[in-house]
Amino acid sequence: MKELMLGNEAIARGAYEANAWVATGYPGTPSSEIIETIGEKYPEISSEWSVNEKVALEIAIGSSIAGIRSLCTMKHVGLNVAADPLMTVAYTGVEGGLVIVVADDPGMHSSQNEQDTRNYAKFAKIPALEPSDSGDAKEFTALAFDISEKFDTPVIIRTLTRVAHTKTAVEIKKVSRKLPPMAEGKNAKKYVMIPANARPRHTIVLERYLKLREYSETFAHHQAEYRGTDIGIVTHGFVYNYVREALPDASVFKVAMYPLPIKKIKEFAKKVKKLYVIEELDPLIEEELRAEGLQFTGKEIIPSEGELSIDIIRKAFGITDREVKPHAGLPPRPPQLCKGCGHIQVFEVLRDLKCTVLGDIGCYTLGMLPPYNAMHTTVCMGASVGNEIGFKKASQLHQSIANSVAVIGDSTFFHSGMTGLLNAVYNRTPITLIILDNRITAMTGHQPSPNTGFDNAFRPNERVDMEQVVKGLGIRRVRRIKIGPRTVDEFKNAVLEETAVNEPSVIIADEICVISEPKMRKLAEQIKQEHK
């Protein structure tokens, strides 16, 4: 039976069909629907929103060591957070298959950079699979678990916005699932990476990479399609779709797995007169083929930034279509803080107080836009706290305290803001941190966070108390303000007072997300009814 599915739904299905039993992740566009789908449709898989990607991967490693096929999902920048365990699990290998899905965002539709995850696979010397549509996404997920166990390695599935968020047809298989026996997990030589153990593992990693190269030559999803012999295109994953429509008469080699199948590509190159490499973002294929001595045209005509498109590829090949220009001079329609969002007041106050605002990642980043213009930095998850510490330190060198604050959302604070706050306490930096507590991960589609009161599948659980966490980290000056039109003055005075004191302080600007509130209320009422 065939069904239309998002790439993300297909990956969830693939994990289910491949007998995965643990799935972890942290929300991030365009990866979030994988864990959401597993929570909703495959409840027998133990799935969760972890507090960040590093923890998510460490959990998946733990369950893999216990013999269970484990899936871990994140967006591309999430892998920076999880890079520490990644680089070493590449050495230890796995027991149950370990598959890490990383969703890239060429064109930066909702990201702060457009890093190309294929670099990480190469860096860690582990295989990466690159699906071109939802059908591939399901099949590759299952294959990735097999490869992981066969070669004793974690495997990356590198997806991207146009795969994750495109619905295409997927063949659904009926499968019988069976929980594997629990492994004892006592193999210190393999899993305790002290230098004496890690050195021989590094040798194994290098040998494994050579074996994976050989395997890639046999990987059935690399596709050599011969049409005309004038032009041959080497391309990869999703970009294949653009190439097929932009240059329908060209012969095409589609790369679906890394390390590259060099021999196969050389064979393909021999059969065409002129060879091109069409690659989105970084020239990974290109650099390797150049090192192999192949002659071709690549990044000379293909951009290294942004999404490719049929139009870009046709232009690069000098094909002229009817010129189409958008209507010029139209007012843009940027997204905005939602009508009724309580945190609008925060940005109005910070604007009026002329604060320098060290910002963070979430819907509140929209506070940078008019009419607020009240966010001045956004680097990465949790960066606001460290940035504010550094900014305050600089002002101390000038014998003053800067009129600055850090602004962070609750989910981002739990993700990686807490360590920064501990640092401020430890080093006595007089920062002011405003936590916009809306009790949900709003930007990525309202996934529960540790203080929501529900888990990833909206099953009730213990709500973490933000104020207690802040106090537990050693902050003495913390106040919670129910934020809204009636408390504008109270909030304003709090900012004035806290930015003037010579110790770290926190203001919790408390207001549930206006979009998620009705759903949360309904869930809470349901639970009350059930308890009666």
Added chain:
Amino acid sequence: MESKSVVLCGVGGQGIILASEIISEALFRHGYDVKKNEIHGMSQRGGAVVSFIRFGDKVFSPVVKLGEADIVISFEQLEMLRNVHFLKKDGHAVTTDIKIDPVPVILGSAEYPDDIPGKVKNFTKNLCVLDVEQAVRAVGNLKAINVLVIGYLSHLLPEVKEKIWKDAITEMVKPEFHEMNLKAFELGKQLACEFNPQ
């Protein structure tokens, strides 16, 4: 058959995503290869939303190429003008007459363009502007506008049986809105018949 393309656009919160879900499901059930793509993330925050549907015997790219769409349907006038260049020469442009001021217009730093239908007609002679007030009087609720445009679209894609459209609608909208939505579907179809006499 060469692939066909439909672009749906408008403002976050207008029901564009649900409409494109229903349309792609109906086309899929008809037997087409279908790819449907949109950029998520901003839909609830009043940003511009564009959804692409491509269908045919075999579809590769889910992203619509400039100047190739057979049909562009907009839920808002300015967004019609913003996306009209996706349309192939004399393709079908359909827009509601709704105007929603974007933030720069609200703040006075930009003006909402005047005479949008006139400007759209520089791109295509096939422009239909749907009178939303009249439609709401007939079907009872602004929320059914997304199914109204599905009704309109169904007239332009006569190969897909009416039952397929209606089944997709009733399976994908909440039961309490079935009657209203089926009314909206019929009205959309009727408006399309009147505008495109064959």
